[in-house]
Amino acid sequence: GLILLFYFIFYMFLVGMFAFCMYVMLLTLSPYTPTYRDRVSPPGVMIRPYLNGFTIAFNVSQPSTWQPYVDSMHHFLAAYDDKVQEEKNIECISGQYFIQGGNESEEKKACQFKRSLLQNCSGIEDPTFGYSKGQPPWVSCFFQIIGYRPGAGVPVSVDCKVQKGNESDLRSVDFYPGNGTFDLMYYPYYGKITHVNYTSPLVAMHFTDVKKNYLVPIQCSLNGKGIINDLNSDRFLGRIIFTLSIGK
């Protein structure tokens, strides 16, 4: 009896001590910016649509094989609808960082990134995004890191090439918007509490002429100052690798 009571009190004390320590620790944290950001940078890259894995295979003639990608794409781009963006976000000056001073806890404004900027890949004109023509687009974005100013003044761009293999398998890629650059005005990011409506800028890659019926390994990487894209151990850091296999 006594021993159980003893352990009860003992553990209650420890739990209390633990809670107290955690409380003190949390007090020292800012709710807007993590104390350290060294493990999360430099940024990684992700592509959309992403369903399951990085080997993407579909047959142009069989809509059921590519329809899920189309749906996923529409779903993903819904947040970038021009109306939504115009309603929530403001227009910013292109070519420079959108630095918002003032109190840390103030709500931050976000810049418009309209779906229409993606042009052929926006799915506005062609609701199948080109899948039906065997010209699949992919949208890439790179990761949100609070306070991070990518490229140090020069916009970061995306380029794609065949990873190990015949360069001619991937004959042409179109990038939108612009030359496949992420405009500086979308940075820096201020965290999800204050930067509520922030929408990550995108670069769409339109693979207009990929060798059909063939596994084509593709690597799209970011290029810019401070970007690391050749780390062997992390295949998502500054680059993304996926395999396309488009059948007729």
Place this chain on the structure above:
Amino acid sequence: EDHKLSTSELEEKYGTSINKGLSSARAAEILARDGPNSLTPPKATPEIVKFLKQMVGGFSILLWIGAVFSWISFAIQLAQGAESPFDNLYLGVVLALVVILTGIFAYYQEAKSTNIMASFSKMIPQQALVIRDAEKKELPADQLVVGDIVEIKGGDRIPADIRLISTQGCKVDNSSLTGESEPQSRSCDFTHENPLETRNIAFYSTTCVEGTATGMVINTGDRTVIGRIASLASGVGNEKTPIAIEIEHFVYLVAGVAISIGVLFFIISVSMRYKILDSIIFLIGIIVANVPEGLLATVTVSLSLTAKRMAKKNCLVKNLEAVETLGSTSIICSDKTGTLTQNRMTVAHLWFDNQIYSADTSEDQTTQPFDQSSPSWTALSKIVTLCNRAEFRPGQENLPIMKRVVVGDASETALLKFAEVILGDVMNIRARNKKVAEIPFNSTNKFQLSIHETDDPNDKRFLLVMKGAPERILEKCSTIMINGKEEPLDSEKAAAFQTAYMELGGMGERVLGFCHLYLPENEFPDTYPFDTDSMNFPTSNLCFVGLLSMIDPPRSTVPDAVSKCRSAGIKVIMVTGDHPITAKAIAKSVGIISATSETVEDIAKRLNIPVEQVNRREATAAVVNGMELKDMSLQQLDEILCNHSEIVFARTSPQQKLIIVEGCQRQGAVVAVTGDGVNDSPALKKADIGIAMGIAGSDAAKNAADMVLLDDNFASIVTGVEEGRLIFDNLKKTIAYTLTKNIAELCPFLIYIIASIPMPIGTITILFIDLGTDVIPSVALAYEKAESDIMNRRPRNKRKDRLVNEQLAVYSYLQIGIMQSVGAFVTYFTVYAEQGFLPSTLLGVRVDWENNAINDFEDSYGQEWTKYQRMYLQWTGYTAFFVSITIQQVADLIIRKTRRNSIFQQGLFRNKVIWVGIFSQIGIALILTYGLGHVTALNFMPLRFQYWFVAVPFAILIWVYDEVRKLFIRRYPGSWWDKNMYY
């Protein structure tokens, strides 16, 4: 049977000739048939078996299972084509390496300690003088065969069992066989039915003390009497040492905990719909976390450190585990001769002028304090000096008198040294008093006589001096010297002599009487032809001068050691082949029988009633004769061992020694037995710890023993006991220290499984704690000084006082261990929170966190992480957890210095090695964190400096809490707290 045969029958039986010996060809034939004349050494375990035993003993099995599971899951993952199956392969390899390395280490340690002994027991090849082909030849003793004729002279070791054919004053020391150091004379006569008792056989391994003899070899090698006893010894099984039992118990306990928690969580994780493969990996992690991999090696090192320390104090330990056995000893069965005593006769008392004087019997006497002014003493000293055939070996003038080697028997040696100490340069005195005739001592007339010229140039008389058995000397006397004057020996003076004689004899001393006579000048002129055969001189009506009594005195350190044993609750039993009276006297003088206690016989004498009427319970002491012991049933023996606290066994045979040891063990005692002779080896083997004498001990005894006393001194045993007890306490501390962090290693797995947080610590990291940072500190605890006088408590009870008891496990596991876990988790959560993952986010994220495909994992702030960035963070978490455990283990190490006393009583800096341990711990952690932080396979990451201090409050809490615990234990002994919190 050979002792009954006549010489010619023997010649016939062995096909040899006494004069010519065997022919070389025949000898070679027999040698081929019988094998060499040497004892077969006890069968050694093959090295490979010893090695494999180390590989599967202790926790190794568990770790092997872990390794095999790792490989199985590697194979499955490989077959499934998973991303990183090699992690499990590496883990399996690391586990196997751990087992193999610790196994090699343990094997090496054992081999090292065995080697010490092996070199110790190596014998110098012995030579024997043999007659072969009618020629005398020196041959190595192992070439002897049955039928060889050998010649022996004083100082030789008997090379085989020999039937004597001719002898001249031959005496042998059978102490290696029977334990009695009294030399026995040997002749060619058949005197006893029993071959062991008859005079015409000399036994292998005994020594010839004086005289010469020729004999025929009748037994060689293992067929000799000694060989048969030695094989009897190897027949007695080796008992498991107490510490081995304790460690086994501990291994079972920890393995039990590991397996049950492992299986429990295996079931939990399976029912929580984890994949079987993952569950197996958890199981491995739990096992690895629970098993203190480094501990068994630490225990070995601690024991060998103690063994080294003991070797410095003259206890050479053959079997490492015996170190602790000595500490748990509750009964010591000690030999008398050589162990308790100095193993040399020394003059203890003198009686002259109607008065008994005591002489100094210490080891290094330089003067004698008794009154030497009486002219009687002058006369007595002259007899002592002259009537003595013993001589110092030349060339020892620089040695202390007591250390010089003397040629002569024990009594004469004693008298010679006694005289040398008091008078100085005995040889010169003898030279000045030239000897003209002499009759050496023999057993029929029981006296020794010599006639000398005197050194007084004016005195032309001859001096006749005589010594011998007191009653025989007295018979020959008609006067007695009192204060230098001859007075008639009347009945009153004879009665005084009787009283003195009885008193000295009652002290167990060997008494000699001395008398002299100045031969009248007119009857015995210068040229008188003394003839010792016809005795043409008076041998009666002499003048009695005095008595001298001698004893083999106790070593001066022994009484103190015995009383130490007594306060340490250790019963000291004397087992000797000597006479009961001598045995009792020595027992009394060293305190084995204390001054106030009485034997049954003493009580009977005091109350003047027959022995049978005495209440046996009243007697605390008992002197048991070997003859009585022979007729006793086991129950009676048990009763004696149980009811008397002070016991002396006298006149015991080797077999009886074994019976006594077994009797003590039946009482549940841990028995230490000392012995030197070959005959002791069965008892040494049977004992929980056999202690052989390093100087006087025979090789067989050393072989059978677990420990060798280099100085043959009983007091060294007591220091050994102290060390043994200390190491038991310190091992307890080491184990408590080691077990604590196992909880801090285990909790992460349990919480990982239940709360699905990212893994807080990796299996490899755990191994770095167990085999890296923690090793030196746990060895350092072996250097800890005793907390209180450990020689003032009773020996531990084998059944009750376990090495690892419930309190120790509970306190380490459920209190300090949990505190450490909490401290480490605080660090873990801090690291994650400061990188963007608040504790609330972490709960339940495991599946996504570990998903290789999710590379945009969002943290609490909306930042996105790739898989690899998460892995790096996870490893940073491992490192933080590791560092926290290390920091808290420093506190754990400090609190484990004592179990009862405050650290400040014990002294924080008295044990310097602890600080070496602490610095090594932190140093290794720094190297791992910052030096090896970039080797990905090790899962260490450079850590921000401030994270080293997150757990410091918990480390301080541990220290304070333990001080409070100890304070309450000291304040309220016997209370609920004491019972539950003292380990």
